[in-house]
Amino acid sequence: MKPKTLNDVIDVFDVYNVNMITGLVMGNLREDRRILEAFVDCTEASIPVGEIAEMLRKIPGVFTVECVGATENYVVCKLHYPPKVLGEEAVVFRMECLKSWFTRIWKVFGSGAAQIFYEAGLESGREAAKYFREKLGLTSEVLADFLAGIASSLGWGKIVDLSVNPERREARVKIENLFECMLAGRVGEPRGFFFRGHVLGMARELFGTEALTVEETKCIARGDPYCEFQVKPL
Numbered sequence: 001m002k003p004k005t006l007n008d009v010i011d012v013f014d015v016y017n018v019n020m021i022t023g024l025v026m027g028n029l030r031e032d033r034r035i036l037e038a039f040v041d042c043t044e045a046s047i048p049v050g051e052i053a054e055m056l057r058k059i060p061g062v063f064t065v066e067c068v069g070a071t072e073n074y075v076v077c078k079l080h081y082p083p084k085v086l087g088e089e090a091v092v093f094r095m096e097c098l099k100s101w102f103t104r105i106w107k108v109f110g111s112g113a114a115q116i117f118y119e120a121g122l123e124s125g126r127e128a129a130k131y132f133r134e135k136l137g138l139t140s141e142v143l144a145d146f147l148a149g150i151a152s153s154l155g156w157g158k159i160v161d162l163s164v165n166p167e168r169r170e171a172r173v174k175i176e177n178l179f180e181c182m183l184a185g186r187v188g189e190p191r192g193f194f195f196r197g198h199v200l201g202m203a204r205e206l207f208g209t210e211a212l213t214v215e216e217t218k219c220i221a222r223g224d225p226y227c228e229f230q231v232k233p234l
């Protein structure tokens with residue numbers, strides 16, 4: 001998409017007094033076409049919405065225009081499906097939804113819930129490291145940094161410090177607001193079971209050995225300012 005096309009779209013909004021609330025350009029490097037998603041308030045627009053859409057369709061470089069109108073109290077964008085991460089389909093849960101999920105599993109399985117989340121994390125961490133190593137061909141240190149960035153951008157928590165030492169087979173991750181420990185509240189003991197497994201699964205793949213152990217040495221669930229995970233050789 002040419003910057004001129006985007007500029008022309010915004011000009012139409014400006015000319016017809018359309019108040020743009022949010023705007024998002026989505027696409028990837030392999031395709032020329034982009035999706036421009038805009039949430040706009042047409043209350044004060046000088047022409048009907050249908051005519052605004054027609055004006056947008058006439059802009060050189062615009063292939064199609066779809067409008068989703070608001071109901072009385074809300075508007076839901078139905079053009080998003082499927083949401084994607086790095087070009088691949090993804091699923092997003094609200095925190096409150098996850099909370100009900102985690103609460104139920106702890107209630108039903110008791111201390112066994114820790115093992116369930118740990119195992120889920122272990123497998124997903126291993127898979128992520130293996131997949132992106134093969135896809136991007138990065139060194140262990142750079143790949144660890146890449147995976148940490150993904151975890152943060154997915155909202156798992158904010159990784160504030162990461163150190164990886166492949167020679168010594170050691171790693172340390174500091175993460176703020178780790179989702180599962182936030183969900184747990186102040187229970188007085190570490191609760192990062194999914195992420196602990198995830199870190200170990202990644203480390204085993206990055207360091208090429210199963211002989212590693214991981215410990216959550218700090219946790220917000222017991223009052224620390226952040227969660228910290230340390231990987232060491234067995």
Ligand SMILES: [Zn+2]
Binds near residue numbers: 218221227
């Ligand atoms: Zn924690």
